[in-house]
Amino acid sequence: MATELAIRAAPVRRPWETGWGWLLLPCLALLAGIFIVPLLQLGATSVTQPEPGWGNYVRAITTPVYWRVFATTFNVAAGVTLVCLLLGYPLAYVLTTARGHWAAVLWAAVLIPFWTSLLVRTYAWMVILGRRGIVNQTLMALGLREVPLDLLFNRFSVTVGMVHILLPFMVLCLYAAMRGIDRGLLLAAENLGARPIQAFVRIFVPLSLPGVVSGSLIVFITALGFYITPALLGGRRDVMIALLIDDYVSQLFNWGMGAALAFLLLAVTLVVFLLANRILGFDTIMGARRDETT
Amino acid sequence: MSRSKQGKERITMMTRRTFLSRTGTGAVVVGVAASELGFPAVLRAQKAPLVVCGWGGTTTAAQREVYFRPFERETGIKVVEASPTNYPKLKAMVESNNVEWDVVDTADRMIFSGIRENLFERLDLKAIDVSKIDPRYVIDHGVGHKAWSTLLSFSTRKYASGNHPKSWAELYDVAKFPAVRSLRNAAFDNLEIALMADGVPFDKIYPIDVDRAFRVMGRIKPHVKVWWQVDAQPVQLLTDGEIDLTTLSAARIIALRDKEGAKADCEWNQGIVHMDWWTIPRGAKNKDAAMQFINFAIGAKQQAAMANQIPFGPTNRDALPLVKPEVLRNLPTSPENLKRQLLSDRTWWGENLTKVEERMKGWLLS
């Protein structure tokens, strides 16, 4: 009895689980050379320019306006991620079931935006959302509005612009995960009496979670680093941290402060990531193979 | 890799048509400089290329026609174009001793920081003849070569019959001129505009009373819809009719108004004159050719040709007579326009830019 328990308690090291670690090497090598080394240099810059010491960090942490910018950044990124998820989920789902021409058309819709450059897209949004733009002209022509709607240079236009850029990312991630879900499971559930919605919510959605996580992470983290779109489409308060960093480097010629803010962004994001991981359990969703006896 | 090298050569196409040199001063000066630097004619074809960094777009296109190609024809030195002028990149280049650019078209906002951080070479005044250049725009490390003005600009969709605001005070008058306004997303120019709107005369603007300027700006803050980030923005928004009033560099709007009938115009009253400078980064690989080029480019004929293409103000006093009369009206430095404008004080900005801009960032966010 004791030996049985002992055997079951000992982690079984299956042969195919050893040696995989080496596959991480190329990634770590690249990271070390191209990311870690510059990062260390950046760290050095943040504590030596313009004067040696922790001045930059102190200033960053004690200026309330910068807290506001950080908050805006995370808010906008979270909002954009949520909208991308809500809009992207149905589209990704339909893409997994669509056939023939419908599929081709939908795929075109997802991938075409990639070919439009950022500048051109921004201009297009100005044309669409502006006071004399397409939306307003249509509304006024239909008699629904007398005065144009204020759709541009505010949080709304920033969100629209960013969602438009990041939605295909989300769709691709969701699709990749949904593709691997066996539709037979849903069919089986329906045959056993479940309504389509029940089958969907209780079988499909949980199985699609890895895609939700990967898509959300990609969209959220990429959105954190956006600044061109918010700068061109947003109002004066829609400033994201990357713009502040760029301003410090390019306009205020203060690399030290830019570096310090960049490090703070990195630190805060990693903390948020680790916390979210702890609470939501990315590990279990994303692929930690726990020791389970089969 | 060879493809990109081919590309590099193709970018600087050298037309070897024989070309009757129109330039009097330019050719003589270049010839003298060349012989002084001891370049025998037989070695011309093997000279290292000169990399000139400019602002890109239509400005570089004009410079190509007016400076680069003529310079190539006269000296045999190939000109490679780079753009855009980017201060952090310049600094990174100089500090890592890997200077890619030989000549840089630098903005007045950058030149003082650049000098302070020792990013530029001293100009060799034996190689560069600055005798005809306005002495205000000749310093150890650079020569001013094109003036541009920040002007009150307006949409002619809204103000078609001359009823536009004609001063900064009127720009600030939201009651008399209800409109969609856009200002630069920085303190640069805005401080002077605020003071002028508050009635400060030109000779009392500098040194700028920053607190007063910010106080005055507070009046207009809630009424500004777009704080523009990049110069192309207000130009585009104005021509689209998305905004009614803004401040921007005159040259582009004038070109669009005159050549393409864009519905925008500008007001010369109380404009602010700025200068762009030719500079040579410290550690540039092709310093001699760089000096040669600058000497060529500040020639009267070249500057006049440039002004005829894009209405930037020349600094060579012999250039103005060579400018077409209809272009003269649009130049920041024509006598007519100059007397109505404020000259931006680069010394003050050189000392105060970072402090003031940082304050502006906070101000805009609150």
Add this chain to the structure above:
Amino acid sequence: MRRPEGPPRRRIPPSGLAIAFGAASILVALFLVLPVFVVIPVSFSGSSFLEFPPRSLSLRWYREYFNSHTWIDSTVNSAKVGVLTSVLATVVGTGAALAIQRARFRLRSMLTGLILSPMILPHIVLAISIYAVFARLKLIGSIWGLVAVYTVLATPFVYLNVSAALQSLEPALEQAAMSLGATRWRALWHVTLPLIRPGIVSGALLAMIFAFDEVVIALFISGTTAVTLPKTMWDGIRTEINPTIAAVSSFLIMAYVGLLAAASAVRARAIARRGGRGTADD
């Protein structure tokens, strides 16, 4: 790879959910395509500034694009950089995903965080920090310099997608292959990788798009010899937005749609020849 055909499915009437999703996806698709209806007309505009609707029509911006060595060379450079980055990032990212999922790393989440970090750091600070290193290594103005940086930045896309795909993978399949005598690597190559193909392809595509679109780092390290398309597009931004960018985007879109249509036609003919209705794999 075609999914094994099961018993013929009976025709189920679409549920309310399916209809709702179908309608939603059409609306979302329209939203995604909306700007294209502005970009294409603008590209045919005769003015030298962006104008919608265009007052006059002209092909000048297309001419400008095709006649300019700068524009064409930058497009080619971007394509090269995109493809190379995609390939490298896929290899590196897939390896990392496999390693982290299967090997027993104690600091798994920290490692994941590390791999994702390049995505978080703003490009401007990375560009500046890298510049000195690359200058010494003579990697400025080099395609490979760009590819190296972009690979590090694009690996997270592949990593996350492959991780997600691996999670959904049925481990029994790989174990079965190995119990039948396959070595670990054969099982990986012939069983696992094909099964996670959607994840790999997704990641590879995202990596390529990323490299094709990136501006800030390109501004710094592309020099004059490895100029990419985004950099050329941002040219002259001090004075204007160059309308050629509308022509470039429109051209890329039309070329892409043309390719898709051609591929679709080829596939349709192949299916017709096989005599079937096709599955979702086609």
